[in-house]
Amino acid sequence: MVVFDRPKALSDVPLHYCPGCTHGIVHRLVAEAIDDLGVVDKTVGIAPVGCSVFAYNYFECDMIEAAHGRAPAVATGVKRTNPDTVVFTYQGDGDLAAIGTAETVHACARGENLTIIFINNCIYGMTGGQMAPTSMPGQVTTTSPYGRDRKIQGSPIRVCEMLSTLDGVAYAERVSVDCPKNVLHAKKAIKKAFQNQIDKKGLSIIEVLSTCPSNWGKSPIESLEWLRNEMMPYYPLGVYKDIDAKEEDK
Amino acid sequence: MSNKVLMKGNEALAEAAIKSGCIHFFGYPITPQTEVAEYLAKRLPKVGGLCLQAESEIAAINMVMGAAATGTRVMTSSSSPGISLKSEGISYIAGCDLPCVIVNVQRGGPGLGGIQPSQADYNQATKANAHGDMHVIVLAPSSVQEMATLASEAFDLADIYRVPAMILADGALGQMMEPVDFDAKESRELPEKNWVTNGHGGKRKKNIVNSLFMDPAALEASVIERFQRYEVIKENEVKYEEYMTEDADIVLVAYGITSRICKSAVIAARAAGIKVGLLRPITLWPYPSKALGKLADTAKHFLVVELNMGQMVDDVKLAVECRRPVSFFGRTGGMLPTPDDVVEEIKKIAGGIA
Amino acid sequence: MTHNIIISGFGGQGILFASKQLAKSAMHEDLHVSWLPSYGPEMRGGACNCSVIISDEEIGSPLIPHPDILIVFNLPSFDKFESQVSAGGLLIVDSTLVNKKSERDDINVSYIPATGLAADNKLDGLANVIVLGHLLKKTGMFDYDSFLSFMVSSIPPAKAALIEKNTLALKIGYDYEG
Structure with missing residues (x-):
């Protein structure tokens, strides 16, 4: 009996991610959600520019590689012309919260019936460790070599908090993949974000706190600790918006 | 109807x-x-x-x-x-x-x-x-x-x-x-x-x-x-229109709204006895280079007319391989030339040819 | 046969409606026609003019540097365009709104108090149609009956009351001896 296998929606190819990077876990969770819901046949994934730029090679559904930050606009074009597809974007913090802020905010404002998987690891990974819009105060990066100074570089953006103010957002939750318990919870959240789209509820965004050992200059274990000790207090886990929960409250 | x-x-x-x-x-x-x-x-x-x-x-x-x-x-x-x-x-x-x-x-x-x-x-x-x-x-x-x-x-x-x-x-x-x-x-x-x-x-x-x-x-x-x-x-897929080019000494090259102004100018200049024609590119890419090159066999002078500072001139020069002089007349910034303005330019060139 | 017509006035005087009627009638008779409005912020500022070319030959430039028919509904339009009318051309002036005479002796000028005639006949807003009627009389560019029937055919059934008013306005303009 097989007790552990590759999800069918995940391609049988080696991933290019660095050792200790949590992208691989999140890819698996997305693929599992697609499998569980049985929608790989009608799913179109939008890959970003950033470390997950090759995501188009890793999923067994149709894939489009978007320009930096434009994934929500490309996804809008796909979904609006093909409402029966299941469309997700997979974006990092520079892609979603810096160069693509307008596309993100307005896809949410319009309530596009999409699923956004947002990887927040506080850094630009692919280009080699530059400051991200989500980099922590005091965080040393190659473009904030003396530590992020709020007076100079401003404060990190809390994406779920910001987007949850928009009426078009059905579901916004921040999760983490730093430990098995949180990974299991993240899977539930991601699956719900896809289910919401199938149920035509509007936009769901799952922000996943992730690690970048290579660019943080830490070991994988140290990275997980940094995520828990530094990121989580600034980026609290939890549901920031859930239109279903609201209905239950009434 | x-x-x-x-x-x-x-x-x-x-x-x-x-x-x-x-x-x-x-x-x-x-x-x-x-x-x-x-x-x-x-x-x-x-x-x-x-x-x-x-x-x-x-x-x-x-x-x-x-x-x-x-x-x-x-x-x-x-x-x-x-x-x-x-x-x-x-x-x-x-x-x-x-x-x-x-x-x-x-x-x-x-x-x-x-x-x-x-x-x-x-x-x-x-x-x-x-x-x-x-x-x-x-x-x-x-x-x-x-x-x-x-x-x-x-x-x-x-x-x-x-x-x-x-x-x-x-x-x-x-x-x-x-x-x-x-x-x-x-x-x-x-x-x-x-x-x-x-x-x-x-x-x-x-x-x-x-x-x-x-x-x-x-x-x-x-x-x-x-x-x-x-x-x-x-x-x-090259598309273009030729208007009175067969015997033309001077060929205007213009597209879009400017080609309309040029057509009126061609009629007015012909009425004044100057042999003028118009080549109107309909596709700007691909460009009708061959047609222009062929016209260079018979025409003596090309006049590019555009609503800019002469952006198409180089394409015409390349098309005629600099065998004939290529000059430019245009307005820019939202100004439109009148057919009379174009005729004035034609007359200047015709004076030079004659 | 080519008519180069400029109609000019303020927004709201029916400049666009009148010029479109000419253009549509020309198209209806299988003539070549172009219709070019002024556009942009100047539309909001009140000034409004429109160039219509009607011809039995293909139309080159849709711009009219020298109209052979100019219709003006306000003083700024008179001042701007009067000198541009080509020799032998026709200038029609709404003399209710333009208190000025042309000093040119090489063009035909017709003064018609169209806005006043409209008000006198409870035809507010139809000075434009009155002028169209006058234009037909002066130029014969379209047959009166077919122009009228084509114009009223474009009035939607919901506004049937306008048919009578437009018909009257066109007739007043046509019959006006100025």
Whole structure:
């Protein structure tokens, strides 16, 4: 009996991610959600520019590689012309919260019936460790070599908090993949974000706190600790918006 | 009584798009192309389509990319400053070999420029839409009828060659009304779209729409393949009109609204005894170089007339291989020359020839 | 046969309606026609003009540097365009609104108090149609009856009351001896 296998929606190819990077876990969770819901046949994934730029090679559904930050606009074009597809974007913090802020905010404002998987690891990974819009105060990066100074570089953006103010957002939750318990919870959240789209509820965004050992200059274990000790207090886990929960409250 | 209707150029273009099966439009408001979006916003919901106003030109062109990737006929329109914003998306669409139609109802520039008619985006459209080795097919209508006919043709060309097509119009063509016959365009045979990303349905392998190649050899091969398609386009799709060129000593070269002014100038100059003709490029890319080269056998002088500072002059010089003098007359910033202004230029040249 | 017509005035005076009627009638008779409005912020500022070319030959430039028919509904339009009318051309002035005479002796000028006639006959807003009637009389460019029937055919059934008013306005303009 097989007790552990590759999800069918995940391609049988080696991933290019660095050792200790949590992208691989999140890819698996997305693929599992697609499998569980049985929608790989009608799913179109939008890959970003950033470390997950090759995501188009890793999923067994149709894939489009978007320009930096434009994934929500490309996804809008796909979904609006093909409402029966299941469309997700997979974006990092520079892609979603810096160069693509307008596309993100307005896809949410319009309530596009999409699923956004947002990887927040506080850094630009692919280009080699530059400051991200989500980099922590005091965080040393190659473009904030003396530590992020709020007076100079401003404060990190809390994406779920910001987007949850928009009426078009059905579901916004921040999760983490730093430990098995949180990974299991993240899977539930991601699956719900896809289910919401199938149920035509509007936009769901799952922000996943992730690690970048290579660019943080830490070991994988140290990275997980940094995520828990530094990121989580600034980026609290939890549901920031859930239109279903609201209905239950009434 | 024909089955013509009197319409604005912008509206005729929009209606032709619908009649060509394009019922999805993504755009952003900008003068003087706004009627395109307004017309489609009224009409598309009634034909089961969608006109979506995006948050920016950048978002609009990327929505077009997403829609095009699913094999949907799709269009965006803008005016000069907005087209600059779309550059990024145009490059990705070209790199992904996606068909779509982009409309530029040009206004004066650079910068915010003005809102009156202009042709100052000629170089941008024909040579440098965006980064990378790429072209888009560029069609330059000169009447409201052509706004419609060439819009339909643009969709066909984009689908046949998997190359984005641009309608390069101007504020005057967009705003003016003339009779249009929507049945004038002949339909063409279109290839099957087997590359689309709209959910594989378990019936085919997954498709990837992508312009990223980490292996330079693979990127080179993809660019060379695309340029081979460009060669076929150059061979088969050049369109132009010649007007009284057979015996012409002086050949005007003009497109779009300017070609109309030049036609009036040709008639006036002929009445004054000067043998003048007009070559009107209808496709600006591919460019009618061969036709111009042939005219250089008989004509003595070429006069380029544009609403810019002479952006097409180099293309004419290359086409005639500098065998004949090529001079320029134009207005810019939204100013339009009158036929009399052009005739004055013709007379100056004729004086030199005689 | 080519008519180069400029109609100019303020927004709201029916400049666009009147010019479209000419263009549509020309198209209806299978003539070539172009219709070019002024556009942009100037539309909001009040000034409004429109160039209509009607011809039995293909139309080159849709711009009209020298109209052979000019119709003006306000003083700024008179001042801007009067000198541009080609010799032998026709200038029609709404003399209710333009208190000025042309000093040119090489053009035909017709003064018609169209806005006043409209008010006198409870035809507010139809000075434009009154002038169209006068234009038909002066030029014979369209047959009166077919122009009228084509014009009223474009009035939607919901506004049937306008048919009578437009018909009267056209007749007043046609019959006016100025």
